[in-house]
Amino acid sequence: MKKTTMKDIAQKANVSIATVSYVLNDVNNQTIPEATRKHILQIAKELHYIPNLTARSLAKKKTGLVGILLNKSSHTPYWKRQGYLAVVESLEKLLTAAGYHTLLLSLNAEKPSLDIIVERRLDAAFLIDVRDETFYSISVNFTIGVPLILIDSKIKDKIFKQIFYNYQEAVQVALTKADDTNNDALKTSSEEVCFIMENFNNQSLVAHILQGIHDLGYSRDHIFIIDDLHQLDSISQSGSYKKAIVINEFLGNHIEKMNMFDKLTVICTCNCPEILVNKNTQVITFKEDKSTSAFSIMENLINHIDFFKQSNNIYSIGVKR
Structure with a gap:
């Protein structure tokens, strides 16, 4: 008999694989409606899903390593490169000051290669300006308790924190x-x-x-x-x-x-x-830059279990008056 996977459960529940993973691994730092949670658990039971206990155990260990994932293409204009640089530089300073090591990954926007993400265990990751059609192929690599925070990206799946300007x-x-x-x-x-x-x-x-x-x-x-x-x-x-x-x-x-x-x-x-x-x-100008907001959200997700209970996952930074 074929072993049931998270993908099987996601397809039947009509949700993302990431959502299934957060529920099955009892992750407390993502916002998932209780009805959705119960629905996924019921389907997992019906399909006789067997959890990966080794992966769950590894997920509880901290590495002090945080990833910054930048989606770039071969024709990125200079004004976009400057914008990326501003976010990355500010994030790196905040992470270093807080005692984290930073792993910067430049992904091909059209066809991101994710091998290095799979090899490294991250405490959290920031994903900057991701293409709509490649988001889930990236997010599926952060399925066990790793906060994935989106900057300059808007997606329909509300379990992920999303930060952009108003x-x-x-x-x-x-x-x-x-x-x-x-x-x-x-x-x-x-x-x-x-x-x-x-x-x-x-x-x-x-x-x-x-x-x-x-x-x-x-x-x-x-x-x-x-x-x-x-x-x-x-x-x-x-x-x-x-x-x-x-x-x-x-x-x-x-x-x-x-x-x-x-x-x-x-x-x-x-x-x-x-x-x-x-x-x-x-x-x-705006009240604060995106990296400051993103870093604050990351710390809350890592350090405060009850932060996941917030229903609003879209953070729209207002104008400085």
Whole structure:
């Protein structure tokens, strides 16, 4: 008789393998509804699942090693590389100060190789800007009690902590700042406003940002997602827009030099507002950087068993006022 696997249980329960693993290994640092937990246990019983006691025993031992998993492609533009660097550098400093060793892994965004993850036992891992379609092939390698914290990634499976900026709030503040004038003649109509943003491997996060802008009354025609600087030429040549709101300060710095718009507001996502040199550029920053939030969540997951009871696993960092 074929031995029942977690994959078999996941398919029958219509949940992810990671969710099944957390339930069967009695992991207390992930948020799983009680009904889902009972359903998985019932299916495991019906299928006569036999747990891997060796793996469960190993999972309880700490190594002091934390992984940072970075999804990169061969054509990652420089403004994205700067954003990744900012998160990784800040995380590494926080981890070192807390006594952890850091394992940095650059994964191929299209086809991540996970051999080294399997070989190393990690106390926790941070996954940055993961592609929607490769997330589960990565997360399945952290199935026994290892907190996996997502940065700049939005997924449907709510058992994982997910951290990103509150882009809709940032855009709303940017729109208010840019038209902060008592002279109606100087105010910009909505038709003259465009949004220029960095792209993400995680397309669910992109869709989330686009929806936030749409909810503020702007159509998709006003939004430009930039993967290559040549894409800015068509915006410049059209001459249709007087005001731009840019997401990513390194991209904003390049646009400053092009002198394309009468008004420019930049939402800083790399924690480097000093790169913006034009005194007329409006700057939006956030209350704290993503790495600080992610590190705090990691410590809570590792040290406080009751932290898993929190029902909200999406952490949207607000704008600094």
